[in-house]
Amino acid sequence: MEKxxxxxLALLTMKGMAMGAADVVPxxxxxxxxxxxxxxxxxxxxxxxxxxxxxxxxxxxxxxxxWEHINGxxxxxxxxxxxxxxxxxxxxxxxxxxxxxILLWSFFFGLIIASVWLVSKSVKKWSAGAIxxxxxxxxxxFYITTIQxxxxxxxxxxxxxxxxxxxxxxxxxxxxxxxxLLLLGSYDNVLAAITERDFGTIGLFAVGxxxxxxxxxxxLKFLFNKFKNVTVALLTGFMIGSLNKVWxxxxxxxxxxxxxxxxxxxxxxxxxxxxxIGDAQLLLATVSLxxxxxxxxxxxxxxxxxx
Numbered sequence: 001m002e003k004x005x006x007x008x009l010a011l012l013t014m015k016g017m018a019m020g021a022a023d024v025v026p027x028x029x030x031x032x033x034x035x036x037x038x039x040x041x042x043x044x045x046x047x048x049x050x051x052x053x054x055x056x057x058x059x060x061x062x063x064x065x066x067w068e069h070i071n072g073x074x075x076x077x078x079x080x081x082x083x084x085x086x087x088x089x090x091x092x093x094x095x096x097x098x099x100x101x102i103l104l105w106s107f108f109f110g111l112i113i114a115s116v117w118l119v120s121k122s123v124k125k126w127s128a129g130a131i132x133x134x135x136x137x138x139x140x141x142f143y144i145t146t147i148q149x150x151x152x153x154x155x156x157x158x159x160x161x162x163x164x165x166x167x168x169x170x171x172x173x174x175x176x177x178x179x180x181l182l183l184l185g186s187y188d189n190v191l192a193a194i195t196e197r198d199f200g201t202i203g204l205f206a207v208g209x210x211x212x213x214x215x216x217x218x219x220l221k222f223l224f225n226k227f228k229n230v231t232v233a234l235l236t237g238f239m240i241g242s243l244n245k246v247w248x249x250x251x252x253x254x255x256x257x258x259x260x261x262x263x264x265x266x267x268x269x270x271x272x273x274x275x276x277i278g279d280a281q282l283l284l285a286t287v288s289l290x291x292x293x294x295x296x297x298x299x300x301x302x303x304x305x306x307x
Contacts, residue, residue, distance in 0.1 A: 016081020032173040046071040047217035105248040106285040110292030130233035137237020145245035162186040163208020168216040249276040
């Protein structure tokens with residue numbers, strides 16, 4: 001892998017922070033940020049380097065060669081950014097979800113629209129296979145956004161399983177790991193563990209993430225190596241389908257009690273701004289959408305490209 005300058009390492013940390021911020025929100029994928037910021041394939045490739053073969057490199061050639069083999073510096077700065085963002089922004093994001101949901105969802109709607117446009121340009125040829133993959137991606141992601149959450153299972157094995165499933169979604173552009181946690185009923189438990197520094201639960205969740213990451217990344221590497229065009233089309237479809245989840249104007253059909261004993265929306269359906277009950281904030285929502293769109297376009301246009 002290319003050796004990064006201090007500036008590029010700082011930029012990598014900021015990309016990690018953007019991924020972490022996205023992963024906190026049910027409906028937005030950190031994988032989307034990784035894809036449009038030019039580090040997605042390096043992330044998948046580097047994860048796949050973590051294996052028993054890497055341990056042999058350590059044994060035979062020393063720690064320095066092992067560190068270079070697994071692209072260790074990349075992981076340190078990227079995951080430092082993700083960690084900083086999740087710890088610092090968990091409360092901020094949940095606050096805006098409660099107080100300004102329309103503006104927050106509008107921002108992410110614009111972000112994903114821009115991501116769809118930029119990622120779709122990576123498809124070299126829209127063959128029949130790519131179009132079918134796009135439609136499958138749209139259908140799968142849309143269906144996931146319509147599934148109702150199950151009741152939380154407060155056991156150690158379920159936290160482990162939740163981590164494994166959520167991390168698979170987190171590295172897929174368009175499918176939100178936080179939303180998968182919400183579907184499993186584990187979102188409140190994990191978020192509470194982060195904000196309350198419950199290291200036991202955090203540790204179990206992290207082990208689950210590690211298991212899911214190491215196994216699923218190998219599947220993605222195979223798909224990128226053998227069927228890159230179709231895979232990118234599929235990921236583009238995932239992002240388009242996920243727009244159903246982040247539509248800003250919703251009608252609440254039922255409520256649920258979160259881990260703090262507070263009643264929050266459970267089942268919602270999308271409505272037009274004109275049919276929204278309350279202040280639709282149409283002007284401010286449009287501004288938020290445009291800001292989200294321009295942020296991603298600017299990141300793609302002006303950020304130094306990774307080789």
